[in-house]
Amino acid sequence: xxxxxxxxxxxxxxxxxxxxxxxxxxxxxxxxxxxxxxxxxxxxxxxxxxxxxxxxxxxxxxxxxxxxxxxxxxxxxxxxxxxxxxxxxxxxxxxxxxxxxxxxxxxxxxxxxxxxxxxxxxxxxxxxxxxxxxxxxxxxxxxxxxxxxxxxxxxxxxxxxxxxxxxxxxxxxxxxxxxxxxxxxxxxxxxxxxxxxxxxxxxxxxxxxxxxxxxxxxxxxxxxxxxxxxxxxxxxxxxxxxxxxxxxxxxxxxxxxxxxxxxxxxxxxxxxxxxxxxxxxxxxxxxxxxxxxxxxxxxxxxxxxxxxxxxxxxxxxxxxxxxxxxxxxxxxxxxxxxxxxxxxxxxxxxxxxxxxxxxxxxxxxxxxxxxxxxxxxxxxxxxxxxxxxxx
Ligand code: SAM
Numbered sequence: 001x002x003x004x005x006x007x008x009x010x011x012x013x014x015x016x017x018x019x020x021x022x023x024x025x026x027x028x029x030x031x032x033x034x035x036x037x038x039x040x041x042x043x044x045x046x047x048x049x050x051x052x053x054x055x056x057x058x059x060x061x062x063x064x065x066x067x068x069x070x071x072x073x074x075x076x077x078x079x080x081x082x083x084x085x086x087x088x089x090x091x092x093x094x095x096x097x098x099x100x101x102x103x104x105x106x107x108x109x110x111x112x113x114x115x116x117x118x119x120x121x122x123x124x125x126x127x128x129x130x131x132x133x134x135x136x137x138x139x140x141x142x143x144x145x146x147x148x149x150x151x152x153x154x155x156x157x158x159x160x161x162x163x164x165x166x167x168x169x170x171x172x173x174x175x176x177x178x179x180x181x182x183x184x185x186x187x188x189x190x191x192x193x194x195x196x197x198x199x200x201x202x203x204x205x206x207x208x209x210x211x212x213x214x215x216x217x218x219x220x221x222x223x224x225x226x227x228x229x230x231x232x233x234x235x236x237x238x239x240x241x242x243x244x245x246x247x248x249x250x251x252x253x254x255x256x257x258x259x260x261x262x263x264x265x266x267x268x269x270x271x272x273x274x275x276x277x278x279x280x281x282x283x284x285x286x287x288x289x290x291x292x293x294x295x296x297x298x299x300x301x302x303x304x305x306x307x308x309x310x311x312x313x314x315x316x317x318x319x320x321x322x323x324x325x326x327x328x329x330x331x332x333x334x335x336x337x338x339x340x341x342x343x344x345x346x347x348x349x350x351x352x353x354x355x356x357x358x359x360x361x362x363x364x365x366x367x368x369x370x371x372x373x374x375x376x377x378x379x380x381x382x383x384x385x386x387x388x389x390x391x
Contacts, residue, residue: 009044010197011054011064011371014071014082015090018121020156021081023061030076031063040064040371058328059090061121064371080154085114088195088364088375092186092290093118095362095379097326100131102183102286108169108278109189110137111144113151119186120157128160135161136182138169170273174280184286185278189271191291191298192264195374197366264297271302272309279311279380287317290377296339299376300361303336304343306380307357319360320379329362334370336361336378 016023027034037043037054046052048068056062064087065071076082093115098105105123107116116137123133137152139145145165152161164172172179271291278287289306291298306312307319322330336358364375 008367008369008371009067010373011040011043011067012069012071013056013085013087013090013371014063014065015059015085015118015121016061016063017081017083017117017155018061019117019124019160020079021076023063026076026081030074030082041369044369044371056087058332059087059094060328062087062090080156083114083117083155085118086373086375087370088292088372089114090118091329091362091364091375091377092188092288093122094326095320095329095377096184096186096286096288098122098126098128098133098184098286100126100128100133102133103181103283104134104136104179104183106169106172106179106182106185106278106281107135107137108185108187108274109139110163111139111141111148113137113148113155115186115188116148116161117151117155117157120152120155120160123160124157133160136164136179137161138164138167138172140166140168142166170277174277174282179281179283181283182281183283185281185284186288186290187275187278188290189274191267191271191293192260192295193292194294195292195364195366195376197373264295267293268297268302268305271298272305275302275306276309276311279306279309279315279317285382286320287380288377289380290375292373292375294365294374294376296337296342299363300336300338300358300378301342303357303361303378304354312380316382317380318382319357320381321356322359324381325360325379332362334363334365335359336363336376 016026031051031053034051034053037052040054043050043052043054043064043066046066048066048070050066050069052066054064056064062085071077071082071084074082077084096105096119098119105119107119110116116135119135123129123135135157137148139148142165145163149163149165152158152163271289275287275289278284289303293299295301303319307317311317322335338354338358361376361378364370364372366372366374
């Protein structure tokens with residue numbers, strides 16, 4: 001994971017949607033005749049017309065293609081067999097490591113649905129649907145809910161995903177019967193979007209419309225105008241223009257330093273609130289928390305504060321240590337950081353715990369040879385004492 005000079009190219013990451021196809025099938029049809037590169041660098045330096053791909057070593061069913069390749073008119077994209085999703089954005093669903101024993105899974109902040117459909121693919125690989133395993137996808141914003149619904153349908157995931165559109169995860173009652181089988185929760189809340197690789201019009205949300213051949217639908221809310229709205233947590237969504245592969249809802253940092261600090265304080269308060277809310281679901285034993293932010297305050301800062309919270313202590317939530325993570329992410333070398341100025345003298349954890357938590361946190365850095373956006377993810381686990389191996 002070597003750092004490169006700033007102007008590094010970004011690959012076109014393609015996740016094979018294993019709800020309705022397999023990697024082998026796509027390699028022998030859509031990508032028949034493509035040569036397999038042994039290094040990511042080979043696709044990064046190739047032209048858009050080169051028939052070459054790289055199979056990602058960390059995330060199953062993820063391929064990288066040359067940055068300028070255009071797959072948006074390919075039948076596989078139009079049929080939802082392939083999904084454009086940054087490598088980093090694939091970390092949370094994979095890290096959650098859902099098994100049939102986990103029962104239902106909540107995606108608390110779902111639109112446009114990259115991680116929701118990834119969860120559906122993982123569940124579908126394990127025969128989860130046959131066991132009645134459901135992904136319950138919350139999305140508070142009504143416009144973005146429409147996109148989420150389209151993406152779920154396109155990915156053939158509608159028999160696995162239950163979309164709760166216009167629904168605020170924060171007001172979902174953990175003790176409701178509806179969530180009594182929820183064993184795992186993925187949380188990817190609104191953030192500063194500071195990890196996003198430069199956006200332009202070609203990156204706007206475009207979902208293929210299977211009913212109209214190769215036509216694409218642009219899902220910018222209100223044309224190209226950006227819509228500002230207040231969310232119920234007092235944090236304004238800065239941009240509801242939707243990106244399919246860049247999954248933020250709150251891009252662009254405020255350039256004025258003081259304002260950025262205020263915004264990060266508001267965002268991290270909301271992020272902590274939503275994470276500690278997830279910790280209240282009685283059967284939940286796994287949570288992932290992620291952002292596309294580079295800021296300690298929204299990332300490790302939230303993790304440390306969540307671990308020190310009353311609910312985490314009462315319910316026995318702990319960080320998922322590196323050695324217990326899924327193989328592909330255990331091997332990932334960019335780990336969490338510690339900002340000694342963040343909590344002042346009032347340190348939340350002992351020195352050795354800090355090191356362990358930072359080692360458990362996963363970071364991605366934009367502008368590196370990894371070819372990812374800037375990203376952060378951590379997982380929490382708990383043992384609620386119930387024996388899940390019982391029939
Ligand atoms: N996970 C998505 C993906 O991978 O495609 C991206 C999620 S985006 C970073 C955050 C989303 O959470 C936004 O669509 C926002 O409207 C939604 N959101 C924010 N607060 C929420 C809440 N309290 N309940 C439900 N959805 C919320």
